[in-house]
Amino acid sequence: MAEYRLRTPVSEEDVRKLKVGDIVYLDGIIITGRDQVHRRALELAAKGEKDKIPVNLEGMALYHCGPIVKKVGDEWKIFGFGPTTSARMESVEADFIREFRVRLIIGKGGMFEKTTQGMKEYGAAYLAYPGGTSAVATSAVKRVVDVHWLDLGTPEAMWVVEVENFGPTMVAIDSHGNNLYTDVLSRAKKVAEEIKAKF
Amino acid sequence: MSDLRESIKSGIVTMMREAAFNVPRDVREALQRAYEIEDNPVAKANLEAILRNIEVSGKTKLPMCQDTGTPTFFIELGEDFPLKSELRSLIEDAVRTATTEIPLRPNAVDPWTYKNSGDNTGRYVPIIHLELVPGSEMKVIYLAKGGGSENTSKLYMLSPVLGLKGIKKAVIDAMVDAGPKPCPPIVVGVGVGGSADMALKLAKKATFRRLDEPNPDPKLAEIEQELLEKINSLGLGPMGLGGKTYALGVKIEWAHKHPASLPVGINTQCWAFRRSEAVFDSDGNMKLLVPP
Numbered sequence: 321m322a323e324y325r326l327r328t329p330v331s332e333e334d335v336r337k338l339k340v341g342d343i344v345y346l347d348g349i350i351i352t353g354r355d356q357v358h359r360r361a362l363e364l365a366a367k368g369e370k371d372k373i374p375v376n377l378e379g380m381a382l383y384h385c386g387p388i389v390k391k392v393g394d395e396w397k398i399f400g401f402g403p404t405t406s407a408r409m410e411s412v413e414a415d416f417i418r419e420f421r422v423r424l425i426i427g428k429g430g431m432f433e434k435t436t437q438g439m440k441e442y443g444a445a446y447l448a449y450p451g452g453t454s455a456v457a458t459s460a461v462k463r464v465v466d467v468h469w470l471d472l473g474t475p476e477a478m479w480v481v482e483v484e485n486f487g488p489t490m491v492a493i494d495s496h497g498n499n500l501y502t503d504v505l506s507r508a509k510k511v512a513e514e515i516k517a518k519f
Numbered sequence: 520m521s522d523l524r525e526s527i528k529s530g531i532v533t534m535m536r537e538a539a540f541n542v543p544r545d546v547r548e549a550l551q552r553a554y555e556i557e558d559n560p561v562a563k564a565n566l567e568a569i570l571r572n573i574e575v576s577g578k579t580k581l582p583m584c585q586d587t588g589t590p591t592f593f594i595e596l597g598e599d600f601p602l603k604s605e606l607r608s609l610i611e612d613a614v615r616t617a618t619t620e621i622p623l624r625p626n627a628v629d630p631w632t633y634k635n636s637g638d639n640t641g642r643y644v645p646i647i648h649l650e651l652v653p654g655s656e657m658k659v660i661y662l663a664k665g666g667g668s669e670n671t672s673k674l675y676m677l678s679p680v681l682g683l684k685g686i687k688k689a690v691i692d693a694m695v696d697a698g699p700k701p702c703p704p705i706v707v708g709v710g711v712g713g714s715a716d717m718a719l720k721l722a723k724k725a726t727f728r729r730l731d732e733p734n735p736d737p738k739l740a741e742i743e744q745e746l747l748e749k750i751n752s753l754g755l756g757p758m759g760l761g762g763k764t765y766a767l768g769v770k771i772e773w774a775h776k777h778p779a780s781l782p783v784g785i786n787t788q789c790w791a792f793r794r795s796e797a798v799f800d801s802d803g804n805m806k807l808l809v810p811p
């Protein structure tokens with residue numbers, strides 16, 4: 321197990337170094353994207369209109385998060401920056417990684433086979449942010465740099481956020497086909513059968 | 520009379536505010552212990568983040584979790600308490616005020632149109648469980664229940680021939696199914712008997728018993744302890760990423776049942792256990808019992 325402090329955007333080389341169980345803290349820009357960001361970005365890509373995506377996602381960290389925000393004067397302030405459940409993005413995440421070459425996906429609860437394969441093929445990793453720890457995440461926010469696609473509503477919009485020492489996040493899926501969630505769960509299933517047989 | 524209403528309303532708002540930035544002491548202590556006994560580095564980092572989050576939330580008044588929950592009330596209403604049928608509208612009022620003042624995320628959505636009411640009230644929301652008891656006081660338990668951990672609740676309508684073994688197996692199955700989803704470490708409430716609806720209500724109620732308070736029935740206390748050990752031996756750990764502590768406690772409540780049924784309700788409560796308890800006297804004065 322190693323501990324890293326990475327600055328976004330990250331290179332493929334950096335991501336390939338990460339192994340499940342490593343702990344990562346992030347500096348730099350994080351971009352939020354949940355259900356609607358995935359849908360819209362992939363629709364644009366399918367129409368050959370990638371240039372309409374307002375930010376360059378290559379090497380970026382995409383955060384499954386619908387922040388709690390408030391406009392104070394001219395500035396957006398974040399009051400809640402905890403992760404949302406990543407499983408909802410499972411069906412589209414591998415495509416998203418292929419199309420836009422994001423290198424880090426941050427969320428909670430983990431992702432499954434299709435994403436794990438996508439991460440292996442294109443060089444990306446999944447970082448688990450401890451579920452519910454919104455106050456810690458919020459205090460790592462330096463500023464809101466920009467926001468796009470506000471028409472989707474504030475939780476669904478694409479927030480471009482500068483963070484400092486954002487973490488701890490744990491590498492739960494690496495770019496070598498390892499998935500800590502499914503490992504832990506399949507072991508638990510085996511133990512559960514043994515326990516139940518003894519009741 | 521209007522003073523009475525005002526003080527109950529502000530008392531409820533206070534209860535909601537207290538719960539928003541804190542977890543009860545027994546939960547905090549159990550998380551601390553889990554951290555101390557852990558040697559898996561990933562699990563330790565998760566628990567450290569949780570403990571730090573509780574501290575930061577208390578200090579900065581940033582919400583503990585971005586999901587500020589569904590406002591839920593369990594009320595024991597004294598039959599001589601001066602206010603009864605107006606209670607619902609009064610609590611709704613308090614919830615509206617708390618939602619803008621604290622502030623809370625609006626979480627009440629119409630299931631047909633998906634329109635958010637914007638103020639945490641709506642049809643049957645806040646959720647209120649009311650019981651009439653003797654006396655002139657009102658005891659209130661407030662829970663801000665997160666969606667993620669409510670989603671992994673389970674109801675098993677077992678065949679009564681399965682008995683205790685069946686109940687234990689159901690609890691283990693529910694945990695494997697829940698995995699990382701309810702943001703573990705969790706508190707597990709188990710409601711046995713009654714009816715389908717009663718079992719689930721008892722399961723939620725069971726989670727309110729303090730973690731360091733075993734079941735008053737020694738036989739059930741033993742089952743709670745056994746289940747806790749078995750659940751943790753699954754190795755799911757904090758956030759389902761492996762480790763020693765998946766559950767902080769298992770709490771059982773029960774009711775008599777129909778001979779042909781064995782309902783088992785299971786409620787999962789995330790570590791962000793935002794709960795407060797208070798007693799109101801007949802003049803509306805509130806005494807906060809939890810968090811201490």
Ligand code: SF4
Nearest residue numbers: 452584665667702789
């Ligand atoms: S399950 Fe609890 S800790 Fe996790 S996101 Fe929901 S409310 Fe927050």
